[in-house]
Amino acid sequence: MSKKSKSIETKTDFNQDERLKKVSKLRLLLNRPELGALGGAILVFIFFGIVAGDTGMFSAYGVLNFLDVSANLGIIAIAAAMLMIGGEFDLSIGSMIGFAGICIAIPAIYWGWPLWMSIIFAFSMAVLVGYFNGILVVRTGLPSFIVTLAMLFILRGATLAITRLITGRTQVPGLRVLIEDDPLAWIFATDIFKWVFTWLGSMNLIALRTDGTPLATGIPPSVIWFIALAIISTWILMKTRYGNWIFASGGDKNGANNVGVPVGRVKISLFIGTAVAATIFATIQVLDAGSADTMRGTLKELEAIAAAVVGGCLLTGGYGSAIGAAFGALIFGTVSMGIFYTDVDTDWFKVFLGAMMLIAVIFNNYIRRKVTESK
Amino acid sequence: MSDYLVQFNNISKFFGKVIALKDVTMKLKKGEIMCLLGDNGAGKSTLIKTLAGVHRPDEGEIIVEEKKTIFDSPKDALDMGIATVYQDLALVSLMSVTRNFFMGREPMKGPPFFKTFDIEKANKIAAERMGQIGIDVRDPSQAVGTMSGGERQCLAISRAIYFGAKVLVLDEPTSALGVHQASVVLKYIVKAASQGLAVILITHNVHHAYPVGNSFTVLNRGKSLGTYEKKDISREKLLSMMAGGEELNKLEVELQEMNRSSAN
Numbered sequence: 001m002s003k004k005s006k007s008i009e010t011k012t013d014f015n016q017d018e019r020l021k022k023v024s025k026l027r028l029l030l031n032r033p034e035l036g037a038l039g040g041a042i043l044v045f046i047f048f049g050i051v052a053g054d055t056g057m058f059s060a061y062g063v064l065n066f067l068d069v070s071a072n073l074g075i076i077a078i079a080a081a082m083l084m085i086g087g088e089f090d091l092s093i094g095s096m097i098g099f100a101g102i103c104i105a106i107p108a109i110y111w112g113w114p115l116w117m118s119i120i121f122a123f124s125m126a127v128l129v130g131y132f133n134g135i136l137v138v139r140t141g142l143p144s145f146i147v148t149l150a151m152l153f154i155l156r157g158a159t160l161a162i163t164r165l166i167t168g169r170t171q172v173p174g175l176r177v178l179i180e181d182d183p184l185a186w187i188f189a190t191d192i193f194k195w196v197f198t199w200l201g202s203m204n205l206i207a208l209r210t211d212g213t214p215l216a217t218g219i220p221p222s223v224i225w226f227i228a229l230a231i232i233s234t235w236i237l238m239k240t241r242y243g244n245w246i247f248a249s250g251g252d253k254n255g256a257n258n259v260g261v262p263v264g265r266v267k268i269s270l271f272i273g274t275a276v277a278a279t280i281f282a283t284i285q286v287l288d289a290g291s292a293d294t295m296r297g298t299l300k301e302l303e304a305i306a307a308a309v310v311g312g313c314l315l316t317g318g319y320g321s322a323i324g325a326a327f328g329a330l331i332f333g334t335v336s337m338g339i340f341y342t343d344v345d346t347d348w349f350k351v352f353l354g355a356m357m358l359i360a361v362i363f364n365n366y367i368r369r370k371v372t373e374s375k
Numbered sequence: 376m377s378d379y380l381v382q383f384n385n386i387s388k389f390f391g392k393v394i395a396l397k398d399v400t401m402k403l404k405k406g407e408i409m410c411l412l413g414d415n416g417a418g419k420s421t422l423i424k425t426l427a428g429v430h431r432p433d434e435g436e437i438i439v440e441e442k443k444t445i446f447d448s449p450k451d452a453l454d455m456g457i458a459t460v461y462q463d464l465a466l467v468s469l470m471s472v473t474r475n476f477f478m479g480r481e482p483m484k485g486p487p488f489f490k491t492f493d494i495e496k497a498n499k500i501a502a503e504r505m506g507q508i509g510i511d512v513r514d515p516s517q518a519v520g521t522m523s524g525g526e527r528q529c530l531a532i533s534r535a536i537y538f539g540a541k542v543l544v545l546d547e548p549t550s551a552l553g554v555h556q557a558s559v560v561l562k563y564i565v566k567a568a569s570q571g572l573a574v575i576l577i578t579h580n581v582h583h584a585y586p587v588g589n590s591f592t593v594l595n596r597g598k599s600l601g602t603y604e605k606k607d608i609s610r611e612k613l614l615s616m617m618a619g620g621e622e623l624n625k626l627e628v629e630l631q632e633m634n635r636s637s638a639n
Contacts, residue, residue, distance in 0.1 A: 238494075239491045239492055239494070240490075240491055240492055241481040241483060241490075241492050243492065244470075244474050244477070244478060244481055244492060245479070247467065247469070247470050247474065248467055248470065248474075248478050248479070251467030251468070251469045251470055252463075252465070252466070252467040252468075254463065254465075255463060255464070255465035255466060255467055255478075256465070256467070256478065256479065258449075258461065258463075258465040259465050259478050259479040259480070260450070260479035260480065261478060261479040314469075318467060318469040318470070319469045368469070
């Protein structure tokens with residue numbers, strides 16, 4: 001009897017004509033990793049649309065506010081997602097943010113370097129840190145979780161120690177005056193489409209300050225970086241050879257190696273990617289605040305991973321999407337800002353963050369089983 | 376002079392004091408399927424890795440199309456047209472059929488520096504190639520994880536052939552498969568050979584090997600017990616030549632003894 005059922009089962013395996021029609025557009029969409037995050041983002045917007053629709057959350061100023069928060073998180077979440085698809089973690093992202101901050105501030109304030117040189121210095125350090133993380137993981141074969149956890153402490157400790165050694169304090173202020181006329185800093189510090197907002201203000205379409213300038217002055221640089229990174233990363237994953245190698249390296253390291261994918265190089269480059277993203281985050285924030293703080297970026301690595309997971313990345317690698325991580329960041333950013341516009345106490349945000357992640361992991365796990373299980 | 380596509384003459388491999396392989400000789404013509412039979416520990420894995428260029432033989436010579444060669448790396452072997460399909464198949468189950476088919480060797484399009492993965496072309500080739508084996512891929516962007524074991528095996532073999540294999544080394548291609556799926560894979564192997572490939576089929580399953588093989592080499596404890604044409608050897612003889620044969624006879628005798636003594 002068992003033999004009979006076997007032959008029936010295998011027959012359908014090799015004779016799939018009748019199953020061809022069953023794959024609808026909906027099924028295809030369901031197979032995309034970012035679906036959950038997209039749905040979640042839509043739900044979040046509907047929720048706040050109902051609860052906080054008339055509170056100013058969706059005014060130009062309010063929208064830019066939560067977009068800015070989402071974008072900052074999104075920049076590191078996208079890089080974290082790419083690395084997770086490649087099969088590794090980076091827990092040192094948060095510490096790298098603090099480290100990059102003082103790499104900009106100390107040379108610029110204490111050593112008299114021009115700001116652009118300090119920024120380039122910070123990015124060079126990021127490449128080094130990322131390379132070091134990557135080469136350690138690839139060469140030793142140790143879990144990246146442990147290696148980058150060590151780096152989390154090393155970087156944060158070094159940031160504190162070096163800053164206190166040189167400055168005697170844990171904060172380095174005074175950067176704002178250096179931004180003007182700097183040939184590089186504007187990339188990280190300029191609001192764009194200001195004229196649109198000025199025009200909207202002059203037409204009385206958006207809220208104005210008492211002096212007549214619009215409350216929302218332009219699209220913040222974080223949003224531009226966020227959108228650009230989301231587009232570039234998605235393009236890399238879907239359309240380039242390197243993207244295929246990322247999926248392969250995360251999906252099956254040995255298999256990928258056997259067919260000639262340079263797994264080690266791919267992983268190292270992805271570690272450099274997360275460190276550089278952390279530095280972009282740090283540069284934008286340092287220039288916006290005008291000061292560097294040694295504790296900046298604390299716990300950001302976990303938020304980035306949470307956003308990547310909500311965006312459909314599997315913790316085991318080989319599956320996920322950059323655009324999903326972007327939606328994940330948008331959800332977190334919107335809720336963290338939106339909660340101020342509701343009667344809900346902001347203490348509940350972390351509860352939401354955790355619950356959201358839990359739901360996402362369960363959902364992803366289910367999807368993975370659907371995708372990998374032989375039918 | 377000889378019309379052999381590939382010859383492995385008197386290959387030996389030592390690991391320290393251990394003699395893993397000793398004087399193993401195999402010669403293959405185009406279109407021939409040679410089955411390499413042996414029980415666990417017979418040296419099959421070492422031989423595969425030597426054929427694939429992972430190990431360098433300590434003695435003996437490898438001759439590919441009349442030219443004596445040394446494989447320094449798996450890539451060397453691959454460049455000479457010797458493709459090895461390992462048991463793990465080097466397939467990523469979360470990735471699509473197309474992305475797996477072209478993994479590491481993606482077709483590109485576009486201007487220099489802006490080259491992109493030509494996924495339309497890749498989809499077309501993958502679907503076409505799978506179609507030739509009689510596997511109708513519903514959608515080449517479906518994950519390999521949704522395919523059956525036999526289909527995956529065929530995909531891995533088909534990929535090796537597409538990328539220019541002349542000699543296919545197949546490591547236990549049917550060991551994890553049910554009867555029907557195994558027969559589909561074996562049929563495909565015969566078809567590949569009939570198109571001019573030489574196939575080395577490594578297995579411990581005589582019942583799978585015997586119907587498709589042209590010749591049989593039996594490996595035991597690192598040594599070849601000889602190569603036989605199909606007409607010169609029976610399935611039963613092959614079975615008993617593998618390490619298990621003798622042991623099983625002994626076991627049978629012992630069991631009979633036990634029965635007799637317990638009956639008393």
